[in-house]
Amino acid sequence: MTSYKDLGLVNTKEMFAKAVKGGYAIPAYNFNNMEQMQAIIQACVETKSPVILQVSAGARQYANQTLLRYMAQGAVEYAKELGYNIPIALHLDHGADFEICKACVDSGFSSVMIDGSHHPYEKNIEITKKVVEYAHAHDVTVEGELGVLAGVEDDVVAEKSTYTKPEEVEDFVSKTGVDSLAISIGTSHGANKFKPEQCTRNAEGILIPPPLRFDILEEIEKRLPGFPIVLHGSSSVPQDLVKVINEHGGKMADAVGIPEEQLRKAAKSAVCKINIDSDGRIAMTAAVRKVFVDSPGEFDPRKFLGPARDSLKELYKLKNINVLGSANQA
Ligand code: G3H
Ligand code: 13P
Ligand code: ZN
Secondary structure, rough: OOOOHHHHOOOHHHHHHHHHHHHOOOOEEOOOOOOHHHHHHHHHHHHOOEEEEEEHHHHHHHHHHHHHHHHHHHHHHHHHHHOOOOOOOEEEEEEOOOOHHHHHHOOOOEEEEEOOOOOOOOHHHHHHHHHHHHHHHOOOOOEEEEEOEEEEOOOOOOOOOOOOHHHHHHHHHHOOOOOEEEEEEOOOOEEEEEOOOOOOOOOOOOOOOOOHHHHHHHHHHHHOOOOEEOOOOOOOHHHHHHHHHHHHOOOOOOEEEOOOHHHHHHHOOEEEEEOOOHHHHHHHHHHHHHHHHHHOOOOHHHHHHHHHHHHHHHHHHHHHHHOOOOOOOO
16 A cells, blocks of 8 residues: 655645636646656646646556556656645546556555446446445545546547536535546547537638536536536647648647637636546647658657657647646646
């Protein structure tokens, strides 16, 4: 049993309380390798932002949970070395069952998500409550989910979305004791968040997606005043980066994300954690593809992973400053 407190990590309680009060959101960036971790920490130190390092089940399998935990511990020291001691939480993203949540609590995670959203309502309450009881006994915070996001992302699969029903949120939160609630208001995982036929096109032929359901968010806020709300699937799928990918041998067709102004609006509300993974993948892929095309003789991984890391860092700095509003809040 390793407590996150011995690793210098923090849970999300204080982070969220400050974010809700301050009208901004904490960035929750997924990582599964060293370059991503370095970019996230560099970006958050340079913008003085608190951060949630997120590990999915897929990341845990890919990189090994123990290694990831040591990397998060290293991240705390790395941030100090870079000159600023930002609050860092280590969070399990989309925990599917009690066992994975327990394994993460036991190995030093400071926060876990139990994603029971695919289960019937009563079953979701049952498994979420069980995770909350275990996690809270170790001062680990828990994120639950109500409503289903559309989209396909490795282990996170849902064919159809179901918006969160505002009339369920008070009952769910009081019966489970969760510390935060992920909701479904029109976002989805991955780089193709909407089908082209759901969008309109602007003069340049760029897809414009339908707006998020802010009416549902407002209704939830009314029912749970001051309670931390989480938005998954919040990548914006930057079209300039998609263009770089497609101009350098890639094939990302009809990729479309959530416009940044809508995320900024959400961050000013009860949304205090915004999950971003796909945009980071896109930034890294664009940088790597560019090196491969521009310098085909290159075979030192540092020569393409380095630019990928730099590009990721710049992207996340801009997110913290312009989208989440978390810059200078650490
Ligand atoms: O929510 C999904 C995240 O983007 C994690 O994706 O399961 O491919 O690691 P992954
Ligand atoms: P994106 O695929 O939009 O980056 O969402 C990531 C996410 O929700 C991780 O839980
Ligand atoms: Zn997610």
